[in-house]
Amino acid sequence: MTFQLAWPWLLAALPLPLLARWLPAAPEPSRAALRFPFPGALPSASERQAAPHHRGRLVLAVLAWMLLVLATARPQHVGDTVHLPVVGRNIMLAVDLSGSMQTPDMRNGRAAMSRLAAVKNVAGEFIQRREGDRLGLILFGDQAYLQTPLTLDRPTVLTLLNEAQIGLAGQQTAIGDAIGLAIKRLREEPAGNRVLILLTDGASNAGSVEPLKAADLAAQEGVRIYTIGVGADAAASNGPFVAFQGGNSDLDEGALKAIAQKTGGRYFRASDVASLTQIYGLIDQIEPKAQDAQSWRPVEELYLWPLGGALLLSILVALSVLRVVPVLPLRRTHHAE
Structure with a gap:
């Protein structure tokens, strides 16, 4: 926080009264005599010289x-620099909470963890990285539920994701309903930055909306869908993004691929924590987060304070001048006839 003058060069006007005093006086006109009938009412020369108010x-x-010139120079209080991110993306995260998500087949190094725990771990890091984007969270099982609307409050989204529990939304998988709910929340946002990341380990076996029909509607609304199939498989080929030969017994990879292709997104397969981390890293590259492109410093104008002080002092000067001006009584003169 600093103080500055917007127009400091106006301080050069401070000595103007002295320059006006040093200028040569205009020639005085010829003095004309004025007869004053009451000379006793005027103050004497000594009284004028001893006036204490001068x-x-x-x-x-x-x-x-001085205060008037200072106000003209516009003193300002400048706050700390504030960085404004450019308009970011609107990203909805749809996370499957069906019963199969508790399967502990996701390897994190040598340790095993459940599919949902792996999602919380990796998706949580993804949420923390998306500064400047508006994020929302959908949890789905038998039905889809909006847990968090689109918001810039990333800590709240992360907290609600970590609090999600298996079976909270039911034991089955309503993928079409999750897509439909995401479309409803994204359709009012600016075109070109509507993104849905849908993560599941099963096939759609519940809900009132067919997943492929929901994907067609998403394509019409300009919503890109990235689908992620979760779950280990011993028959996996090399590479984290290549479809597994067998896949989970419940995972409908064909439907997930079709959903992504219809909307201009991509399908990924995560067999362990490392591959899931790479997937979210790749999504970061495909959908880069907002970058700081603008910055500003809040400015508070302070000229009203010296301007008010100058006005108050001017009033005091005017009152002191009026106080010392003599009031001459008007008297009638009688002429003898």
Whole structure:
């Protein structure tokens, strides 16, 4: 936080009263005599020289002038720099909470963890990285539920994801309903940055909307869908993004691929924590987060304070001048006839 003058060059006006005083005076006109009928009502020369208010008025006038010039120079209070990210993407995360998500077949090094625990771990890091984007969370099982609407409050989205439990939305898998709910939340957002990341380990066996029909509607609304199939398989080929030969017994990879292709997204297969981490890293590259492109410093104008002070001092000077001006009584004169 700093103080500055927007127009500091206006301080050069401070000595103007002195320059005006040093300028040669205009020639005085010829003096004409004026007869004053009441000479006793005028103050004497000694009284005028001893007036105590003259010096005080001068000081007040000088201070008023200085404050007026200071107000003209526009003093400002400048706050700390604030970085404004450009408009980011609107990303909905749809996470499967069906019963099979508790299967502990996701390897993290030598340790095994459940599919949902792996999703929480890796998706949580993804959420933390998406600064400047608006994120939302959908949890689905028998039905789809909006857990968090689109928001810039990433810690809240992360907290609600970590609090999700198996069976919270039912034991089955309503993929079509999850897509439909995401479309409803994304359709009012600007075109070109509507993204859904759908993560499941099974086939759609519940809900009122067919997944492929929901994908067609998503394509019409400009929503890109990235589908991720979760679950280990011993028959996996090399590479984290290549479809497994067998796949999970419940995983409908054909439907997940079709959903992604219809909407301009991509399908990924995650067999362990490392491959899931690579998938989210690749999505970061495909859908880059907002970058800081603008910055500003909040400015508070302070000129009203010196301007108000100058006005107050000017009023005091005017009152002091009026106080010392003599009031001459009007008297009638009688002429003898």
